[in-house]
Amino acid sequence: MDIHAADELAPIVEDDAFIRKALEAASTPALLATLIHLTGDPALLNERFRPTPTMGTAFGTLPAEAHAELIDRAVAELGRLRDGPREPLRKPSADQIQRVIAFVLGQDVPGEYTPFAMDELGIEPLPTPKMSPPPGFHALIVGAGMSGLLAAIKLDQAGIAWTIVEKNPDVGGTWFENRYPGVRVDSPNHNYAYSFAPNHDWSHYFSQGAEILAYFRSIADRFGLRERIRFGTELVEARFDEDAGLWRAALAGPDGRETVEANILISAVGQLNRPRLPDIPGIADFAGPMMHSAQWDPSVDFAGKRVAMIGTGASAMQIVPELARIAEHVTVFQRHAPWITPQSVYRKPVEEGKSWLLGHVPHYARWYRFLLFYATADQVHPATQVDPDWPDHDRSISAMSGMVRDGLEAMFRQQTEGRPDLYEKVIPVFPPFGSRMLVDDGTWLATLRRDNVTLVTDGIDHVEADGVVDGKGIMHEVDVLALATGFHANRFLWPMEIYGREGRSLAALWGDEPRAHLGVTVPGFPNLFILYGPGTNLAFGGSIIFTVECQVRMMLDALARMVEGGGTTIECDAASYDAHVAELSAMLATSVWAHPEARNWYRNRRGVVVNTMPFRLIDYWTWTKSVAPYDYIVRAPAEVAAAD
Ligand SMILES: Cc1cc2nc3c(=O)[nH]c(=O)nc-3n(C[C@H](O)[C@H](O)[C@H](O)COP(=O)(O)OP(=O)(O)OC[C@H]3O[C@@H](n4cnc5c(N)ncnc54)[C@H](O)[C@@H]3O)c2cc1C
Secondary structure (H helix, E strand, O other), rough: OOOOOOOOOOOOOOHHHHHHHHHOOOHHHHHHHHHHHHHHHHHHHHHHHHEOOOOOOOOOOHHHHHHHHHHHHHHHHHHHHOOOOOOOOOOOOOHHHHHHHHHHOOOOOOOOOOHHHHHHOOOOOOOOOOOOOOOOOEEEEEEEOHHHHHHHHHHHOOEEEEEEEOOOOOOOHHHOOOOOOOOOOOOOOOOOOOOOOOOOOOOOOOOEEHHHHHHHHHHHOOOOHHHHHEEEEEEEEEEEOOOOEEEEEEEEEOEEEEEEEEEEEEOOOOOOOEEEOOOOOOOOOOOOEEEEEHHHHOOOOOOOOEEEEEEHHHHHHHHHHHHHHOOOOOEOOOOOOEEEEEEOOOOOOOHHHHHHHHOOOOOOOHHHHHHHHHHHHHHHHHHHEOOOOOOOOOOOOOHHHHHHHHHHHHHHHHOOOOOOHHHHHHOOOOOOOOOOEEEEEEEEHHHHHHOOOOOOOOOEEEOOOOEEEEEOOOOOOOEEEEEEEOOOOOOOOOEEEEEEEHEEEEHHHHHOOOOOOOOEEEOOOOOOEEOOOOOEEEOOOOHHHHHHHHHHHHHHHHHHHHHHOOEEEEEEEEHHHHHHHHHEEEEEEEEHHHHHOOOOOEEEEOOOOOOOOOOOHHHHHHHHHOOOOOHHHEEEEHHHHHHH
16 A cells, blocks of 8 residues: 655646546545645635535535636646646645635634644644653553554654554554454545545545555554564553652563553553443354454355344444345344434545545645545534524434434435335434434445345344344344444443552543543543543544544643653643543533433443543644643652652
8 A cells, every 4th residue: 555645746747638537536625725725816716616515525516617617727737737847835824724715615614723724734734742751761552553553653753762562463453353344434534544644545435444454554564663563462451650650561462471661651442442242141052153343253154144233333334235245134133223424425436536636736635635524524513512492302402413314314214215114213213413423325224125134123132042032022043143232432441450640540530431631641640641532532523533643742742841841750630630521521411422312332321421522623633732731740750759
């Protein structure tokens, strides 16, 4: 896989006819923004070029005549880049960028997005701090998935030595483990990549798991990470030694147990790494093959088999269509119907022209990514927060939530036409976004309409050796049991045991309601940084890579304060933690995920939301750009002792 630095582009050598053909695949707003950025021509900000916005996509459109004119301009400009003398690229001001964003999105976009855009577009990129830590200073990263690799790359750039311990034999985390048929991203792939290492050649708009794994493997190779990863090694326990200002970690590896020391401990163990198996009476007696989605057994041949699928979340929605094509029969057991958002390009390959534009045209890839980010995430954020004045909170919680609901209901109706019985089973009982919003191109409901697929919504009473008995006592005989029942997502950092100052257990402190300052740090646990921690999961759009990049940036800023200030520990201030947790908890309590009818994996047994982030992405980016000095306490060893 060919990964590039963000502005590493191939030269344009193709003729005008090729370029014109490639431009047919361009996203209109991204192309328009790119042209304005390249030329600075105010004529392009003329009303007739303003794209008509389309909710939830970055693909606003233009009337045919204006579109043709735009393509002519683009062919001429790209020809000039190809044939003309090499000139330095223009650097628009923040004001200009703000106007371009509002124009191409066809709506007012608050000015707070401009610094973010200036960073994303590479005009004023946020710097990575460079540090000169004392000799022997070392960070221990737990996990070599997306987050651990990112932390390692950025620590290298900052000048901090590190080791990763990884329980698996390879990198990739989620994408190494989840090998079930149909596994793919449900965030647009051009957003699901590190900002500094785009892949312009994603095969699909939402590529399959093997390709995502190949991306992370290439990242490990390109950045020279592998030699410093200890594969097959699990961190079991870590204790903070206050006198030494160090973490001592107990590892279980190929050569048995050992203890290592580290100045900094970084948890990158993910939220979705420990499969949850359902506690159904009799399940252990099932005689045939049984597998969880994250522990798929590729040796099982599903052709001609009768299969039970337990679960209708994101993984089930990807697996069932694949199994239904080859199995004799698939019986799907649904506890709660999820909301599904239509995405016509969900299974579509990326057009060659689009890949060419991404890899050749200055600014295009960055604009495309920025517009995708805004249009598929923050733009829909108002649908996740309760408007107290909004009537009928059973169906929707705000004006935007109502609008989304109307649109989605129409889609469900259309896709279940002639099957009112199916509509009643698949229409969710809570407002949109109350569970993970799934992405689909019509395949899911078409699959449920197949003759060889049965949807059971009466619950499961028990499992027997040769089948599943539903809540009405009906036996469904099956040969294979597939479990898409999710993960122990609420048990953060589990089963690791982490002990901070005064031997305090993190698990005991958290109980069933884990919280962290901006999802990353906890008072009493100095020099511990948690990536993809509590309250940072994204449930309305965007990509987890974005939030983890924010967290790593904040961590580096905190470390720079500590290292440059001559300290040995940095710890989150308890008052700042309390203030953040209060704000987070209040927003989560009035979010759609806490709606009385909402069913999702973000809540603990008491119904408190623990996984998910209620804030807009722009808020999170702004708050994590750097650490507020009063949020952190830096201490030298003598002070650590004195503080006791
Ligand atoms: C099927 C699936 C699809 C997804 N699709 C998307 C998507 O489209 N968009 C999106 O934004 N997110 C998606 N996610 C969420 C996904 O988990 C994150 O995007 C991302 O992969 C998280 O990376 P991570 O490195 O934080 O965690 P993980 O990828 O889970 O990696 C954690 C790593 O830590 C290792 N580890 C755990 N405990 C220990 C220990 N004690 N000692 C040593 N090693 C340990 C694990 O082996 C693993 O390699 C998806 C998740 C799943 C399960």
